[in-house]
Amino acid sequence: KAGVTQTPRYLIKTRGQQVTLSCSPISGHRSVSWYQQTPGQGLQFLFEYFSETQRNKGNFPGRFSGRQFSNSRSEMNVSTLELGDSALYLCASSSSGLQRYTFGSGTRLTVV
């Protein structure tokens, strides 16, 4: 079956702009989680959505937001981009959020 699809793969944005990243989970998976990875840091948890509801949220500023649609696809939005937002953003899906995650290939965001 198809894996977790993230689009776009690469993105270059200017400070102050906003960006939307997309994640399509494995068919049947209802939980989608988002993580940020920067050099020297582990995977930092952003948020988790389950059945269109945000179930958990990490310690990121309000500029980071997300949503999940009825087909379980999820989007993540970052407004007023800062240089420090440059990172690899990974999404992961699982059937209920309690089983193992399947990760997408990530979106590499560069803010200049």
Place this chain on the structure above:
Amino acid sequence: ILNVEQSPQSLHVQEGDSTNFTCSFPSSNFYALHWYRWETAKSPEALFVMTLNGDEKKKGRISATLNTKEGYSYLYIKGSQPEDSATYLCAFRGSNYKLTFGKGTLLTVNP
């Protein structure tokens, strides 16, 4: 702030060596402990999900143990091969269901 610590940070071994690394996590509010392998230019791949104290899991040459009372898990690789070179991540899931990752152990296996 929940701490998930992995050690060592990096490790170089020779092909054929056996190796192990550690993941430390809170011993309270435990729900599950995950292990993932992350190869360069690929996505993290699930190895094990462990939920019971004393649990042992095995997948080929890789195995893991879990001690929830003292808050640690070991990952073992027997007879390391160059293709085992990757970052190995553990992640703690507490009763709030949030999955918190450690920073990983970078394993390099020299042929």
